Amino acid sequence: MTRPGGAPRVVDVVVVGGGHSGLAMSQALSQRSVDHVVLERGEVANAWRTERRDSLRLLTPNWMCRLPGQPYDGGDPYGFMTAADVAAFIARYAIRVRAPVVAHSTVLRVAPTAGRYLVGTDGADWRCRAVVLASGACSRPVVPRLAEDVPASVAQWTVRDYRRPADLGPGRVLVVGASATGLQLAQEIRRSGRPVLLAAGEHVRMPRLYRGRDVQWWLLASGVLDQRIESMDDPVRARRLPSAQLVGSDERATLDLGTVQRDGVEVCGRLAAVRGTQALFSGSLRNVCALADLKMNRMLETFDAWARARGLEGEVGAVQRFVPTTVAASPRLSAELGRDVRTIVWATGYRPDFGWLDAPVFDGRGELRHDRGVVAPGLYVLGLPFLRRRKSSFIHGVEADVQELAAHLFEHLDRAAGAMRSRVAAAAGGR
Amino acid sequence: MTNPTPTYRADNGVDVEALLGARAALTDAPEGARFKWRATSQWVNGTHSRATVDGFFGLGSEQRHRRSFEFDSDHPEIFAATDNGATPVEYVLVGLAGCLSAGIASVAQNRNIQLHSVRATLEAGMDLQGVLGIDEHVRNGFDGITVHYEIDADATPEQIAALVAQSQKRSAVFDIVANPTDISVTASKA
Numbered sequence: 046m047t048r049p050g051g052a053p054r055v056v057d058v059v060v061v062g063g064g065h066s067g068l069a070m071s072q073a074l075s076q077r078s079v080d081h082v083v084l085e086r087g088e089v090a091n092a093w094r095t096e097r098r099d100s101l102r103l104l105t106p107n108w109m110c111r112l113p114g115q116p117y118d119g120g121d122p123y124g125f126m127t128a129a130d131v132a133a134f135i136a137r138y139a140i141r142v143r144a145p146v147v148a149h150s151t152v153l154r155v156a157p158t159a160g161r162y163l164v165g166t167d168g169a170d171w172r173c174r175a176v177v178l179a180s181g182a183c184s185r186p187v188v189p190r191l192a193e194d195v196p197a198s199v200a201q202w203t204v205r206d207y208r209r210p211a212d213l214g215p216g217r218v219l220v221v222g223a224s225a226t227g228l229q230l231a232q233e234i235r236r237s238g239r240p241v242l243l244a245a246g247e248h249v250r251m252p253r254l255y256r257g258r259d260v261q262w263w264l265l266a267s268g269v270l271d272q273r274i275e276s277m278d279d280p281v282r283a284r285r286l287p288s289a290q291l292v293g294s295d296e297r298a299t300l301d302l303g304t305v306q307r308d309g310v311e312v313c314g315r316l317a318a319v320r321g322t323q324a325l326f327s328g329s330l331r332n333v334c335a336l337a338d339l340k341m342n343r344m345l346e347t348f349d350a351w352a353r354a355r356g357l358e359g360e361v362g363a364v365q366r367f368v369p370t371t372v373a374a375s376p377r378l379s380a381e382l383g384r385d386v387r388t389i390v391w392a393t394g395y396r397p398d399f400g401w402l403d404a405p406v407f408d409g410r411g412e413l414r415h416d417r418g419v420v421a422p423g424l425y426v427l428g429l430p431f432l433r434r435r436k437s438s439f440i441h442g443v444e445a446d447v448q449e450l451a452a453h454l455f456e457h458l459d460r461a462a463g464a465m466r467s468r469v470a471a472a473a474g475g476r
Numbered sequence: 477m478t479n480p481t482p483t484y485r486a487d488n489g490v491d492v493e494a495l496l497g498a499r500a501a502l503t504d505a506p507e508g509a510r511f512k513w514r515a516t517s518q519w520v521n522g523t524h525s526r527a528t529v530d531g532f533f534g535l536g537s538e539q540r541h542r543r544s545f546e547f548d549s550d551h552p553e554i555f556a557a558t559d560n561g562a563t564p565v566e567y568v569l570v571g572l573a574g575c576l577s578a579g580i581a582s583v584a585q586n587r588n589i590q591l592h593s594v595r596a597t598l599e600a601g602m603d604l605q606g607v608l609g610i611d612e613h614v615r616n617g618f619d620g621i622t623v624h625y626e627i628d629a630d631a632t633p634e635q636i637a638a639l640v641a642q643s644q645k646r647s648a649v650f651d652i653v654a655n656p657t658d659i660s661v662t663a664s665k666a
Contacts, residue, residue, distance in 0.1 A: 247645075317655040328654035332644040339638050375620065409506075 053163060053170040056080050057458060060177045061155065061164070063089040063146050065135050066428035067179030069113050069443045072142040073451035079458065081173075083144050084166060086151040090135035092181060097128035099209045100233055102293030104225055105261050105439060112138050113444045123259070125293025131440075152180075156403040160461070162423065174461050175423040175454050178413075182429045182438050184398035188391045189221075194319035198383040202390045204230075210237035216387030217241070219324065219380065221316050223248040224287040227392035228300050231310045232292075234390070242380060244326055245302060246315035249289040250337040250370070253299040255345065256352070257362035260291070267351040269344075270436035271445075274417060277431075284431045287394065302334065302370050313376045324380045334370040342366065397429060418450045423457050425450050486630070490585035508535045523551040524560045565618070569598045571649045576623065579643030589635060592628040621653065 058074055060067045063085030074081045085091060103110065108122035110131075115138050126134065139146055147168070154165040155176055164171040186203035195201060200214055204226055210233055220231040223245035235241040251260050264270045277283040292300040302312050314327035349364055380386050399413055406421055408414050415426050417433045427446060428438055436442030502509040511534035517527040530544035548561030562570065573596045584591050600621045606614035627636050644650050 314654070320656070325656045329644070329650070332641055332650075335637065335641045336645060339634065339641055342634065 051170065053172040056082055056171055056173050058082075058175045058177065058454070059084060059155075059162070059164045059171050059173045060179055061152050062179035062181060063139065063144070063148070064092065064179060064181055064428070065090075065112055065138070065440050066181070066443050066447070067177065068135065068139050068142060068144050068146075069447045070177050070179060070427060070451065071144040071146075072113050073447050074454075075142060075144075077451075077455060079455070081145060082171065083146045084150045084152055084164070084171075085146050085148050088136075088148055089139045089144075089146055090132040092183065093128045093132040093135065096183075096205050098204070098207050098230075100229065101128045102126065103131060103440075104288065104291045104293055105441070106259050106293070109261060109265065109439075109441050110134060111441050111444070113447065115141055123297070124295065134440075152401050154401050154403050157421070157424070174458055175425070177450075177454070178399065178402070178420070178424070178426040179428055180397065180399075182397050183395035185396050186391065187394045187396050189316070189393055191316070191319050192389075192391065195324075195389060196322055196383050199386060200388045202388065204390075204392050204395070207390055210234045210239065213237075213239065213388050213390075215239065217380075217385050218388045218390060219244065219316075219386045220390045220392055222246075222287075222392035222394070223290065223302065224392060224394065225289060225291050225300070228290050228302070228305055229292050230390055230392055232300065232305050232308055235305070235308050235310045241310045242377075242386065243302075243305060243310050243312050244314065244316040245312055245330060245333060246327070247287070247333050248302075248337050249287060250301050250341045251289040251291055251344070252301075252341075252365075252367060253291060253297050255348065256365060259297070260289075263348045265436075267348055269347075270434065270439070270442065272435045274431050274433055280431070283435075284429070286430070302372075303368070306371075311377070312372060313380075314378070319382065322382045322384075324382050324386065326376070326378050326380070328376075328378060330372050330376045334372055338369045418446060419453060423454075423461070425454060484588070486585060486588045486590040488581045488585045488591050490582050492582065492585040495582060496586075510534075520548075520560070521558075523549075523555070523557045525549050565600065565602065568618075568653065569600060569621070572621070572623065572647075572653060573598055575647045575649035576625075576640075576643050579647050580625070580627070580639050583639050583642045583646070584629065584631075587635070587639070589639065590630040592630075593626075594628075595626045597624045597626075598622070 057079050058081035060070050060074075060081060060083040063083045067083050067085075068089065071081065071083050088094065102125040105125075106122065107117045107119060107124050107126060110117045110126060112135075115134075138144075150169070151167045152164060153167060154163075155178075156163050156165075158172075162173050162176045164173065164176060186205045188201075188203060192201060202213070207230065213234065217240040218234050219242045220227050220234065221244045223243065227243065227245075231241050231243040253260060255263055274280050274283065290301050292298065298304070306312055312330065314330035315333070316324060317327045318325040345366070352358060352361055397413065399407075402413075404421065404424070406414055406424070413420060413426060413429075415432075418426050420426055426432070427450065428443060430438045432438070433446045433449065434442060437446050511532065513532050515527050515529050517525050519525050525548075527547045527549065528544055529541065529547070531538060531540050533539065547567065549564050549567060550560040551557035551563055552559045577594055577596055580594055581591060598621065600618040602618050603611075603614045605611040606616040625640050627639070629636055629639075631639070
């Protein structure tokens, strides 16, 4: 390995990140014999090894977990992988596709330079014609700015730090966020004996099983997961949609605001402000629940229509409708921070982190600008929510995106090689 | 889905193309989206005040309503007042109803749903032991607001429920009432 600042090593493509996306791209590059490296800050599937809570299970059943050339071949197709299972699945893939992974190499800077890219790491530097950003959508937990106003006596956890209820102190816990993670945490913390308050804004409600099949089967089979971003009325909103309220469990249990309330979790509106020692919650809880119920029912109607059109009525169970979400007669509008709420867990989402990308490719909000994964000539991104299709951030969703983006990348390399040949020819005086 | 025939166009008197155009324009020029709403108020006598609304700031410059609007507020006679207008708390309900109904019309237009009638009934509970300082634990303001919409439209009950839910999601007054707002009140000697 060269030291930082030494002469950069030359390679055609650098893939940043040795997770499922980066390795799937590596497989496509290897198939075309494109010279490349996969830079990984830890071991492959690092985040799955080191940044996940104990109870985490995938939201998709095992049979859906597949990577290009590696279907699920275990004995539990209807089960849900733990983080360790996912890490093992990805590690097996890295070996299968003989990915040229450079482990323990943290990327510090990626910058365009004279038609190429310079990739600086804490080890060797690289010069390449193309870079694939595959560092994941979940690099940085998002915490709202009002967290700064929370009194110091309250312990604050993000979804990246949190591992298990036993790590939390005693007393009431406020879980902020009603996505899959927020509800799962509220449930397990409540079951650990602590009183839990769950602040719920807009959310996506989904049953685990519908008409006897996993809801992910319905989403996949009916084509919802294959919907393309360019067919969405509001692509920005489609990409920001929080993860559906689901949990992977042996019981294939449904998780929604009703089930956590039955476990004793108190549900209140979105955390709207912190004033002194008071957390103030929005009075909009009923409406966000009504919106989620309406959207869920519309989704179930599209499933039913699809099943009818496909003549599947005999193969799947009877049409179901679920009881509307009920909330307390007067949901609470405030909570005392410190004496009452002693811990806050921020389940307010993740963002990718491209802080090391030194190029004019960010919008006014600091988010990466890209056209379905094409960031700039020779610069690509993978694995972000709804990058190209609704399934883009799922493990099984990367295959289709990699196929298309790899084709784009090969064209870019061919053009670059063609331009090089012309320059050489011109310099030699030929035509 | 709400379109019975390809040529059917709902008309609720909302220029939805202009709204969508404004949304697109203000996405590209966020400074134009920063508005200032204003009112002035003159105390008349007793609990009677008269507020005037005429100008506001938006799209980067001063704007005027077509004419100025006046609003009398007062307390009712059972409070030994002169009842020259709605109480200030009733104006809050007026604002909420106006905002939600405008939202319903706009969303319905955007979804090509013809409205025939939209009637809202609002009620807010309030325990006067708060404002009168009888009980420290009772808040001054409403202890809750209920809004009921009765809507006649060319739409299913689910579509009507979705209109009402979406209008709450996009309503300024709903947000102002449901969420905390920072208020700064200053005074000077005239």
